[in-house]
Amino acid sequence: MAETKTPEFSNDVRRAIGEGRTLAASMPRLMLEARRIAATVVHGLHGRRRAGVGENFWQYRRFTSGEPAHRVDWRRSARDDNLYVREREWEAAHTVWIWPDRSPSMSFVSDERRDTKLERSLTIAFALAEILVEGGERVGVPGVMRPTASRNVIDTIAQSVLHDASGRTSLPPNFSASRLSEVILLSDFWSPIDEIRATLTQVAGSGVHGHLVQVVDPAEETFPYSGRVEFVEPEGAGSITAGRAETWRKDYEVRLAQHRDALRAEAAQRGWTFTIHRTDRPVGDLLLRLHARLGAGGDTADYRNQASASANQGAA
Structure with missing residues (x-):
């Protein structure tokens, strides 16, 4: 999805390509906010405990x-x-892979009073990791950090992200997740649908269950632009200027709906979930929905039921 900026505001253009805010400067605030949100969400949860093979x-x-x-x-x-x-209590550690998109397009923000898409994605990743580790799960970041159950998981992820020297691609790198794992991809998902399909096919190849969370700025949904506007693609595809941007709104809305329909279809085909999260909406509501969905995937749930049944038969 192209970023949109008026030519006369050079600061906006710099912000659209990620130069307005540095991740290192924002990280302490994001970590603090994630801990606050996680504490609030955990207080309202009934937990993920279940009967099964264990000692407790x-x-x-x-x-x-x-x-x-x-x-x-x-x-x-x-x-x-x-x-x-x-x-x-069931004690088999469940691994959840969380991948926050850190590509240039995620640095876009239409209002400085809100988080960039990158900042919001990291806040979600941090808070969700804290909640999952609190519940006894392990959390990893594909291509960045191996799964861990450390109580300092937010610090561990933050340090791993800040020191990651790999290219910041729009889609996660190829990685192998076990059948018992779950994957959460946080991205704006503005990549071509063919590229997204190829990535999902690779990640889901082992039967892993997953969740797509499309993180978007409100302007990317409402297209509030009018007059002469320069649309800048921050990942190297150039720019285009509209003389009367408001005349593009209807076509934009149609293309947006088509792209999202394709995303939903790709997720549904693999038994994955698809959720849209706007940066002007509370994070807590999203975390509650994700938490409820984790462990509800067919393969993971079936495996755990089979494991519990096998243990009971063995005891008999």
């Missing part, structure tokens, strides 16, 4: 007819006239 006690439940008798917890059952089974 989770809960008692009523004994079901047909279960092996050795599963009965006789000490608890002696307290009343019912039989109880002691359930343990």
Whole structure:
């Protein structure tokens, strides 16, 4: 998606190509904001705990007819006239790969009072990583950081991003994720749909479940431009000037809808989810939706159910 700027405001053009704000200067603020959001979201969550194979006690439940008798917890059952089974918490570490797009187009912002798309994507990544690690998961960043369950996960990701010398491409690098992993891609997804399709095909090749989050500036949805406007593509594709930009609005809206329909179709074809997040909207609402979807993918959920069932059969 081309960035849009009027020719007379050179500061806006510099901001559109990522020179208006330095990531290093913004990072402390983003980390602090992510911790605040994560703490708020965690307070409202019921957690991701579930019964399964593990050592930590989770809960008692009523004994079901047909279960092996050795599963009965006789000490608890002696307290009343019912039989109880002691359930343990599932402990298999779940890895979530979070990839925030850091390409030049993500530095666009139409209003200095808001985050750039890059700043918002990093805030989402930091906060989500904190929530997941708090819940016992591991978090990694493709091509940047190996999965970790460190309580200092925000600091670890921030340092890894700041010291990453690889090219800042619009789509994640090729990487192999295990079938039990989940992938969250945070990007504006303005790349050609063929390139996006190729990337999703590679990432989803092992059966991994994933989530696409399109992070956009409000101006990229509403196209509020009028008069003579220079549209600058910050990743090397040049620029074009419109004499009356308002006459482009309808065509722009049609192209935007077509592109998003294609994104939804690519996600749905692989059993992935697709979400749109605007930088003028709260991060907490998005995190709650993502958290609810994580672990709900067919392969991951089926595997965990099968693993739990196998363990129960073994105990029998």
